[in-house]
Amino acid sequence: MALGNYGVLVGTLESHHRDTPDDQGRWFHVYLQVTAPAGRYRCAVDVDSKQSATGVQWRVLTLDRAQLPALHDLFAGYHPLATTPTSGALDYLRHPALRTRAGCISSLVFRPVQTSLGRLSGVRAWRTGSNLEAATALESILTIGARIAIFGEPFTAGLGMHNIHQNQGDPLGSQWYAENGTWQDGGTVVYLPDGRYCLFLSKFTTQSFDTNDDGHPG
Template structure:
């Protein structure tokens, strides 16, 4: 079954800080403090390598605000989103602005002219694999205090905050996260540049599949 709730927090980045050792159990987070009308939210971005030198993977790139609609047009605050295409939800494998064309399954290869057009509209963005520290530094590169920010993920059960800010599908059968698999519920961190475009940080784990079925399970 998917996450119990999913949505996007729109606000202003106040600051960020790294976990101290063992402050969040086994997993390491970069914590974002985001100001919104309801107060200051804490958003815990999981960049833990899961005890592996290459267990965490990430991408950093820039997108126009228009391709993020309707999420980019929402007022400051937390907004619950339906886990469907067109709601503003993010799916790393299905959203046209995020999906890696090289990872898409297709019956046949498109003609060369179409491949060139697709490359301009959505250039290949391979996942980078590395350590927790490297992933942390990549995320911190887009975290400028005072920037407008959108954080996608699951809200805390109590208090102002969000977690599950990472890919939330493709976890293998038998893992503790299998039951959380679902489509159109991936987490992400986006900060708005002065020119109106968004810097995007996506993060996942090497154990998560790059192809999933309609339930978000590995295909």
């Protein structure tokens, strides 16, 4: 059935903070306060699953404007997106600017990749680490006052966004299996002063890097 209302919020980053730590000292989300014409949106980026047996993985990468062309002309506000390759939607496994080898997972890897524009650009591979490291990686790209785009799903009540992570590949038997789908992945995109974009993408270790046309593990 996939997500019910996928889209992207474009606005200005006003502030960000972590969840209050629990008695193990863990943070579960980084919350971004994003202002847009409708008001202030609370965007919850998962950096831990709240299950000790399920970890988080993430990537940080920089892309040229031409690699995410739909973002350039979007005005501030929330925009629903069709879950198709041509709408501007994200798919970690299918988007030509985002996909990477399933085995490209490391504590820290940086490798050059030939872009569609013919230049070499650095692409950080998927990293597996602690929730504290994931939160720090996200915070490292955030600049207060910067233009930002949040891909995911709006809250059903109030202004906000969630599902700002991979939304496919959850295994059979998972409570999120029914929400699997292609071209509906979440992500945080910061507009850079030079016209490029810096992205933070995240997934849970239980989510597959190989999915079928329905977004289920292949």
